[in-house]
Amino acid sequence: MIDIHTHILPQVDDGSPNLETSIFMIEEAVKSGVTDLFCTPHFYRLKNYRSSFSHNQAVFNELQTVVQAKGYPIRLYLGSEIFYTIETIQDLRDKTVIPLGQSKLVLLEFSTGDDHEDLGEAIHNVRSLGFIPVMAHMERYRYAGDKDWAIVKKMGALIQVNAASVLGIPNRSYQKKVLKMIKQGLVDFVASDIHQFRSNHLLEASLMIQKKFGFSMVE
Amino acid sequence: MEYFEYRNVVIESPYSPEAEAYRKLELNIAMMSIDKKTQVIQCTSPTPEDGKTTTAINLAAVYAEKKKKVIILDFDLRRPKIHRAFHSVNDRGFYDYITDDVDYHELIIHDESHIDLLLTGRHFSFPHIVLESHKTLDLVEKLRQEYEYIIVDSPPVLSVNDSTIISNFVDGIVYVIAYNKTKKEDAKIALSQLQKNNARILGTVFANVDVRKNKSYYSYHTEK
Numbered sequence: 001m002i003d004i005h006t007h008i009l010p011q012v013d014d015g016s017p018n019l020e021t022s023i024f025m026i027e028e029a030v031k032s033g034v035t036d037l038f039c040t041p042h043f044y045r046l047k048n049y050r051s052s053f054s055h056n057q058a059v060f061n062e063l064q065t066v067v068q069a070k071g072y073p074i075r076l077y078l079g080s081e082i083f084y085t086i087e088t089i090q091d092l093r094d095k096t097v098i099p100l101g102q103s104k105l106v107l108l109e110f111s112t113g114d115d116h117e118d119l120g121e122a123i124h125n126v127r128s129l130g131f132i133p134v135m136a137h138m139e140r141y142r143y144a145g146d147k148d149w150a151i152v153k154k155m156g157a158l159i160q161v162n163a164a165s166v167l168g169i170p171n172r173s174y175q176k177k178v179l180k181m182i183k184q185g186l187v188d189f190v191a192s193d194i195h196q197f198r199s200n201h202l203l204e205a206s207l208m209i210q211k212k213f214g215f216s217m218v219e
Numbered sequence: 220m221e222y223f224e225y226r227n228v229v230i231e232s233p234y235s236p237e238a239e240a241y242r243k244l245e246l247n248i249a250m251m252s253i254d255k256k257t258q259v260i261q262c263t264s265p266t267p268e269d270g271k272t273t274t275a276i277n278l279a280a281v282y283a284e285k286k287k288k289v290i291i292l293d294f295d296l297r298r299p300k301i302h303r304a305f306h307s308v309n310d311r312g313f314y315d316y317i318t319d320d321v322d323y324h325e326l327i328i329h330d331e332s333h334i335d336l337l338l339t340g341r342h343f344s345f346p347h348i349v350l351e352s353h354k355t356l357d358l359v360e361k362l363r364q365e366y367e368y369i370i371v372d373s374p375p376v377l378s379v380n381d382s383t384i385i386s387n388f389v390d391g392i393v394y395v396i397a398y399n400k401t402k403k404e405d406a407k408i409a410l411s412q413l414q415k416n417n418a419r420i421l422g423t424v425f426a427n428v429d430v431r432k433n434k435s436y437y438s439y440h441t442e443k
Binding site: 086089090118119120121124125127128129144147148151152154155 | 220221222223302303306307308309310341
């Protein structure tokens with residue numbers, strides 16, 4: 001199992017507060033069957049999450065050393081979860097923010113409210129730069145409905161939903177949307193988006209999808 | 220959220236009847252320019268999605284095909300689309316020239332189609348004020364010295380006043396109407412709005428017509 005969206009890297013955003021917690025979170029991931037895990041710290045200027053790639057890389061190396069020393073059967077990769085603004089384009093050119101590992105996939109998040117950026121413009125710009133946008137927790141954007149999901153896919157972006165949403169946590173409206181997306185074959189990734197030491201919901205979400213749709217979608 | 224797809228038939232299918240129709244448009248503009256120079260051409264329409272941008276990019280492609288030096292200015296500052304048609308990133312452009320005094324030469328994209336582009340860049344808060352500014356007029360005047368043809372993509376006439384403002388500094392307007400879409404009444408009102416402003420209407424493009432329905436008529440050039 002692959003988890004492409006986590007805030008496991010310590011002290012770089014609102015995720016893990018220290019190395020110990022990060023290790024606990026990794027143990028939890030291993031127990032759920034995660035073999036590959038992407039550390040995707042926020043890059044969100046408005047909230048002042050601006051941890052640079054070089055800083056993230058240093059913290060990542062430290063975490064990886066500990067994980068390897070402990071012999072956990074898990075591969076770690078570095079990425080970022082980027083709150084999209086028009087500056088994101090220059091940030092990607094400057095490598096202030098990075099794709100997921102060595103891939104061309106760029107994890108993007110957007111405002112959930114009415115002050116949101118034009119999703120179509122964001123996808124177009126990121127695609128034109130040669131990257132593939134992955135829309136983080138697509139179910140959260142209340143302004144985006146069925147038609148928008150289809151356009152997102154048609155424009156060449158991928159959709160990620162949160163494992164908790166599959167299970168109806170924190171509310172049923174996200175679950176309703178996620179199940180509809182899965183039914184329509186629009187979901188590319190279910191991920192934990194884990195911020196703290198708690199269940200990553202991946203195993204439960206995987207089992208539920210298996211039961212409901214007869215196939216597993218958690219990657 | 221809307222999905223936009225633009226086809227540049229002059230480049231993608233140069234022997235198609237659609238491409239030939241755009242060559243005919245260029246010829247008609249040239250015939251109208253015998254006594255009066257037509258260098259800066261605005262594409263507009265009464266309502267959204269009537270085919271302005273498609274007309275602008277295909278007309279520019281005809282000029283490029285004729286080895287003319289051509290640029291497209293995206294002056295639809297509210298809902299710009301030229302970057303979508305050329306698969307370009309729209310993070311720099313006219314905005315940087317207006318607000319930060321960036322040399323416009325640095326902002327112009329030299330597309331592989333030999334069509335140059337000036338995109339909008341960021342969103343403007345007051346597009347109509349920007350379009351009326353001396354800085355905009357100055358830019359168009361300078362570009363006249365550097366390009367043989369300047370195609371200006373602009374917003375729909377009935378949506379905002381921007382197109383009427385733009386019509387003051389162009390040499391002529393290509394008025395685009397979509398078959399089976401644009402309402403007759405809208406087409407009339409928008410046209411009279413432009414005419415009241417003394418705009419020079421070069422002619423009308425009737426977009427969205429399925430030319431293949433007139434196969435025998437067009438077979439002359441599709442057999443190539």
